[in-house]
Amino acid sequence: MNFIRRTLLAAACVASLAPALAQAQDIKPRLIRFGYGLNEQSNQGRAAKVFADEVAKRSGGKMKVRAIGAAALGPDTQMQQALIGGAQEMMVGSTATLVGITKEMALWDTPFLFNNVKEADAVLDGPIGRKVMDKLEEKGLVGLVYWENGFRNLTNSKRPVAKMEDLNGVKLRVMQNNVYLDSFKLLGANAVPLPFSELFSALETNTVDGQENPYNTILSSKFYEVQKYLSITNHVYSPWIVTVSKKWWDGLSKDEQKVLRDAAIASRDFERKDTREEAAKALADLKAKGMQINELPPAEAARMRDKLTRVNASIGTTVGMDLWNETQAELAKLRGG
Ligand code: TK8
Structure with a gap:
C-alpha cells in the first residue's frame, strides 16, 4: 500500500513538473x-x-x-x-x-x-x-x-590568369571594402566595388569582366554561365x-x-x-559546366603574395598592431613555430 501510494505520488509530481519546466523557459x-x-x-x-x-x-x-x-x-x-x-x-x-x-x-x-x-x-x-x-x-x-564562405578564386571572361600581368586591364568586381580594392589595384586589375546582388548582371552585360568568390558561390550563383576562365588563386579565406x-x-x-x-x-x-x-x-562541376580552369605556377603565386604584403602593413594599422601581432603569434603557434 505504502509503495503504491509513493509511486502514485511520484508520478503525479513528474506530471505536474513537466509543463512547469516548459513554462519556466521564458x-x-x-x-x-x-x-x-x-x-x-x-x-x-x-x-x-x-x-x-x-x-x-x-x-x-x-x-x-x-x-x-x-x-x-x-x-x-x-x-x-x-x-x-x-x-x-x-x-x-x-x-x-x-x-x-x-x-x-x-x-x-x-x-x-x-x-x-x-x-x-x-x-x-x-x-x-x-x-x-x-x-x-x-x-x-x-x-x-x-x-x-571559403577560399576565394578568380574568374573572368577575358583570359586565363596565370601571372600577375594577366590582370592588367581586367575590370574586376570587388567587395565594397578598401582592402579588396587596394589589393586588386596593386595586382594591376581595374577594381570596381559592387554589391553582390548586382554582380551577375554586371558580368552578363560586361560592365565588369571578372570577380572573385569561393567555388561554391561560382556554382550556386551560376557565374559559370557568364565567366569562361577560373584561376585557382585561393588568395584569401572569407x-x-x-x-x-x-x-x-x-x-x-x-x-x-x-x-x-x-x-x-x-x-x-x-x-x-x-x-x-x-x-x-x-x-569538377564547374569544369563540366564548361569553365576553363588553371592553376597559378608556384613562382607566380609567390610573386602575387609578395606584392600583397604591402596591403598587410595597412591592415595592421587599420585593425591595430596589438590585434595584428596577436594573430600572427597565434598562427605561428598553430603552425608549430
Ligand atoms: C553575399 C556576399 C558574398 C561575398 C561577395 O551577400 O560579396 O562576394 O562573397 O558571399 O556576402
Whole structure:
C-alpha cells in the first residue's frame, strides 16, 4: 500500500513538473527576419534553413525564423543598417562588408592569412575571433558565429590568369571594402566595388569582366554561365558572420538569447561541413559546366603574395598592431613555430 501510494505520488509530481519546466523557459512568440545574399540553393541558403529549424526546435515552435535570401531585403550593407536601426532582426553576410562599421573586421581580409580551414576555424572560433566579433556591439550589432564562405578564386571572361600581368586591364568586381580594392589595384586589375546582388548582371552585360568568390558561390550563383576562365588563386579565406540587431537582442530574455546562440552554433557546424563537401566537388562541376580552369605556377603565386604584403602593413594599422601581432603569434603557434 505504502509503495503504491509513493509511486502514485511520484508520478503525479513528474506530471505536474513537466509543463512547469516548459513554462519556466521564458520564451515568447517571436518573428525573426533573417536575411542573406545568396540564393536558397546555395550553401548559405541551406544553412539558413538549418538555423530556422534549430530555432523552432529549441523554442518549442514559439520563435519563428523567416529566412529571406537573394538579397530580397537588400545587399549586406543595407541589411546591416536595418539591423542597427532595429528594422530587421538578423542576417548573415560577409565580414568584408562590415569593415566600414567595425574596422577590426579587416583582419579577415588579409590576403593568405590562413593556409587551410583548420587554421581558420581555430582563429575564428578562438579568443581572437571572439574579440573581433564583440567589437560589433558598440556599433549596434551582436555577432553570434562565423560561417565559412571559403577560399576565394578568380574568374573572368577575358583570359586565363596565370601571372600577375594577366590582370592588367581586367575590370574586376570587388567587395565594397578598401582592402579588396587596394589589393586588386596593386595586382594591376581595374577594381570596381559592387554589391553582390548586382554582380551577375554586371558580368552578363560586361560592365565588369571578372570577380572573385569561393567555388561554391561560382556554382550556386551560376557565374559559370557568364565567366569562361577560373584561376585557382585561393588568395584569401572569407568568413560569413551571423549577426543580430542589438536593439532587438537587448529586449530578449536570457532563454531566448540562448536559443539563438545554440541554434547559431548548430547552424555553423552544419554549414562548414556542407560547404566543405560542396567545395570538394565544385571544381569538377564547374569544369563540366564548361569553365576553363588553371592553376597559378608556384613562382607566380609567390610573386602575387609578395606584392600583397604591402596591403598587410595597412591592415595592421587599420585593425591595430596589438590585434595584428596577436594573430600572427597565434598562427605561428598553430603552425608549430
Ligand atoms: C553575399 C556576399 C558574398 C561575398 C561577395 O551577400 O560579396 O562576394 O562573397 O558571399 O556576402
